[in-house]
Amino acid sequence: MSTHLDMNLLRALHRSGVEYDARQSDRLLRRRNLEPESAALLAVVLRAMGARRMVEIGTSNGYSAIWFADALRASGGEPLLSVDLDGAAQREAAAQLAEAGLAGQVELREADGGAVLREVPDGSLDALFLDSERTEYAGWWPHPRRVLRPGGLLIIDNVLSHPDEVAEFLALVEADAGFTSTTAAVGKGLALAVRAAA
DSSP states (O other): OOOSSOHHHHHHHHHHHHHHHHTOSSGGGOOOOOOHHHHHHHHHHHHHHTOOOEEEEOOTTSHHHHHHHHHHHHTTOOOEEEEESOHHHHHHHHHHHHHTTOGGGEEEEESOHHHHHHHSOTTOEEEEEEOSOGGGHHHHTTHHHHTEEEEEEEEEEOTTTSHHHHHHHHHHHHHOTTEEEEEEOSTTOEEEEEEOOO
């Protein structure tokens, strides 16, 4: 794909995340990065949408934030808001974003994802990406729907690798007539749900 991104940096960052995870017995300490094929697909979708405002819940080491921030920049959008409870991971992400030349394109916030979503104005986002503690998502409802504009995109990672953990949340999305959704069998599985036009 045509991009200003340093693919060597991204490959090295993803590889280091995989190697880091292999050394961690505690799942909560793992980086659990988005897979490269999933990141590339979402970057294309965000560009096609002309996405300008996006929130990412689950910063990790900044791998996905680099892809998303670049896509938002291409559309002349606002900085990505990327939220994570892990301050150490966010500090690592800040360094990676600076190396990628995207430090000014991402606002890193050390906070609870659900708490942040409750504060986001109605219909203000073009896209919302959920990649954190999957069993928490259902408790955040209806905010993931509320914050999206008509035509906005809700993205949930790991829906094929961890179906039981996202089942309750996906049931809420599928039961909502305001969403049209599908699952993309890429990476560890991406659920994509578009909020209906008003």
